[in-house]
Amino acid sequence: MARTPHSGKHFRVHRIGPGVWSAIAEDGGYALCNAAIIDLGGRTVVFDSMLTPMAGAELALAARHCTGRAADFVVNSHWHGDHIRGNASFAPASVISTERTRRLIDTRGRRQWAGDRRTMGAALRGVDAPDSEIPPAERALYRGWFEGTLAVPAGFEPRSPDITFSRELSIHGSRRTLRLISYGGGHSPSDVFAYLPEEGVVFLGDLLSVGLHPSAGDGVPADWADMLRRIRGLGVDVALPGHGPVGGPDDLRRLESYLRSLDRAARSAVRASRSVAELRSSRIPAAFRDWKFSAFYAENLVRSYRLASTGVRPRR
Numbered sequence: 001m002a003r004t005p006h007s008g009k010h011f012r013v014h015r016i017g018p019g020v021w022s023a024i025a026e027d028g029g030y031a032l033c034n035a036a037i038i039d040l041g042g043r044t045v046v047f048d049s050m051l052t053p054m055a056g057a058e059l060a061l062a063a064r065h066c067t068g069r070a071a072d073f074v075v076n077s078h079w080h081g082d083h084i085r086g087n088a089s090f091a092p093a094s095v096i097s098t099e100r101t102r103r104l105i106d107t108r109g110r111r112q113w114a115g116d117r118r119t120m121g122a123a124l125r126g127v128d129a130p131d132s133e134i135p136p137a138e139r140a141l142y143r144g145w146f147e148g149t150l151a152v153p154a155g156f157e158p159r160s161p162d163i164t165f166s167r168e169l170s171i172h173g174s175r176r177t178l179r180l181i182s183y184g185g186g187h188s189p190s191d192v193f194a195y196l197p198e199e200g201v202v203f204l205g206d207l208l209s210v211g212l213h214p215s216a217g218d219g220v221p222a223d224w225a226d227m228l229r230r231i232r233g234l235g236v237d238v239a240l241p242g243h244g245p246v247g248g249p250d251d252l253r254r255l256e257s258y259l260r261s262l263d264r265a266a267r268s269a270v271r272a273s274r275s276v277a278e279l280r281s282s283r284i285p286a287a288f289r290d291w292k293f294s295a296f297y298a299e300n301l302v303r304s305y306r307l308a309s310t311g312v313r314p315r316r
């Protein structure tokens with residue numbers, strides 16, 4: 001087995017256990033999100049297909065290199081473009097998601113793609129503009145995101161999943177089984193994570209980010225926090241996030257406390273009749289102040305505030 005199976009422009013591959021590799025997105029590359037390659041024994045599974053068909057093609061090669069066979073299945077953790085636009089690069093592998101995620105890819109996913117193509121030229125120019133609010137240390141990441149989107153060949157459309165489920169689906173290989181589980185929506189309207197029970201390895205998509213603020217704009221932070229607690233209860237030793245380096249149970253705990261603090265701050269702001277503008281100028285709690293994507297904090301708080309003011313409660 002190769003020690004350094006693949007290092008390309010878009011991501012770096014690391015072995016995180018026997019037959020399990022993480023593909024960690026490189027700042028400035030066209031992957032944006034992390035992915036995993038899992039050898040089940042006679043079956044190769046790729047978890048999340050990245051932002052662009054170019055990164056997807058590199059990931060398909062890496063999967064072949066690591067496991068000695070082409071991917072049989074690709075899993076989409078949720079509908080967001082940075083996790084699904086590499087799908088087409090894995091043909092003839094089947095793409096799996098929840099039923100809800102498939103519908104969202106076919107509706108919001110296609111609209112998001114068309115919108116990104118229109119707006120990302122200006123967004124790219126803004127990254128290094130004199131009035132740019134993006135911290136210098138984060139600019140390479142944004143450049144890769146916007147440049148990658150613009151570099152996708154004309155005529156590209158996101159490929160829909162072929163196989164759908166709602167709560168749980170297992171993929172069995174000759175050596176082990178990968179469980180795909182959905183507890184509903186947390187980060188997005190429908191999130192899937194993958195779990196190797198014997199190894200305690202969990203692949204979380206955007207249900208986890210490590211060292212950077214998550215994006216809660218399409219989610220329900222209180223439900224998301226409940227979900228993380230439930231996932232920890234399964235027994236987790238290693239956790240692959242959608243963004244940031246490989247983590248563990250403490251990172252799940254940390255994000256859970258971030259999401260609960262958002263929810264608390266939003267509810268107290270609603271009770272105190274604070275305005276959205278006041279909320280936007282809130283200071284980031286000290287525990288999360290060194291996380292990247294700091295601009296997401298205010299957006300996340302506003303999302304929680306809107307949910308709290310319309311009376312949405314966590315689903316139990």
Ligand SMILES: [Zn+2]
Pocket residue numbers: 078080187188206
């Ligand atoms: Zn996402």
